[in-house]
Amino acid sequence: MSGLLALLDDVAGIAKVAAASVDDVAAGAAKAGAKAAGAVIDDAAVTPKYIHGFAPARELPIVGKIALGSIRNKLIILLPLGLILSAFAPWLITPLLMLGGSYLCFEGAEKIWHALFPHEQVIDPTEHAPGDPMHLEQEKVAGAIKTDFILSAEIMTIALAAIPPSNIWMQAGTLAIVAIGITVAVYGSVALLVKMDDIGLAMVEKGRFGATRSLGAGIVRVMPGLMKTLTIVGTAAMLWVGGNIVVHGLHELGWHPIYEFIHHWSEIAAAGVSDAWAGFVGWSVTAAMDGVFGLVYGIALIPLVTRLINPAIAAVTGRKADAGH
Numbered sequence: 001m002s003g004l005l006a007l008l009d010d011v012a013g014i015a016k017v018a019a020a021s022v023d024d025v026a027a028g029a030a031k032a033g034a035k036a037a038g039a040v041i042d043d044a045a046v047t048p049k050y051i052h053g054f055a056p057a058r059e060l061p062i063v064g065k066i067a068l069g070s071i072r073n074k075l076i077i078l079l080p081l082g083l084i085l086s087a088f089a090p091w092l093i094t095p096l097l098m099l100g101g102s103y104l105c106f107e108g109a110e111k112i113w114h115a116l117f118p119h120e121q122v123i124d125p126t127e128h129a130p131g132d133p134m135h136l137e138q139e140k141v142a143g144a145i146k147t148d149f150i151l152s153a154e155i156m157t158i159a160l161a162a163i164p165p166s167n168i169w170m171q172a173g174t175l176a177i178v179a180i181g182i183t184v185a186v187y188g189s190v191a192l193l194v195k196m197d198d199i200g201l202a203m204v205e206k207g208r209f210g211a212t213r214s215l216g217a218g219i220v221r222v223m224p225g226l227m228k229t230l231t232i233v234g235t236a237a238m239l240w241v242g243g244n245i246v247v248h249g250l251h252e253l254g255w256h257p258i259y260e261f262i263h264h265w266s267e268i269a270a271a272g273v274s275d276a277w278a279g280f281v282g283w284s285v286t287a288a289m290d291g292v293f294g295l296v297y298g299i300a301l302i303p304l305v306t307r308l309i310n311p312a313i314a315a316v317t318g319r320k321a322d323a324g325h
Helices: 002-035 037-050 056-088 090-116 133-162 168-206 210-252 257-271 275-317
Strands: none
Touching: 056 090, 056 133, 056 168, 090 133, 090 210, 090 275, 133 168, 168 210, 210 257, 210 275, 257 275
């Protein structure tokens, strides 16, 4: 009997350790997911363009295909690569983070630059020629999954850097939760966004009550502005997160002036308000200055990407390289 009690006590101890490990993984995943917010918002803002132009009946299946491709990107390719990187070349994490941050800065700055200084696009008539709808759908899904791979690489690298030192299983579990959670959140949101106008229209046409029809009409009116707002928020998030990553990366690599300048002014701003607001004000100033740095840095990257990197990619692949999404 005493042996059975001892065994049960050992099982209870193991269960407590396992529960604590699950809590640690969940906490690490939440922290890592928060760190990847900019790339996540960018992902949610970018994906709807791949669904535009298809019949409403095909919208959700297309979102599902892209989401499945995103899960494959994260779990089958990026998660193992991240673990190998963490185990054998952790010194590469900061440079890779900075590379991803630079990409975010370039993307955000390019969107703002094109909004301020629009230029006429050269349209390839063959690109918009009618063809097999299923073939067009496959091409769009493949393009979306390729774009997702870049954004997922940023998300997983940011998440990996945010995980506290632990064993490989803890890291794998945390990254898996981040991968699945973020994919569900992003593509669940995308599915809702692309169907909201259809939902609103159905409420207008089939609603039995005036309030229902009014709400549906309101949804239809609001959706274009909401999509535009999402694009603006996504752009701001890209610049803020990308700038923050590059600034912190430079600081970790031993070059401190920009980090110290931003830190100094955030402390001054926080000291000028009450203690209740000090944390928020300090964070806001830091985020704003990171965003300004990200914008300036991204604008500086535009000629480098468009005149050197893109032509090099085109020369190697034999096809035109997209500067952004």
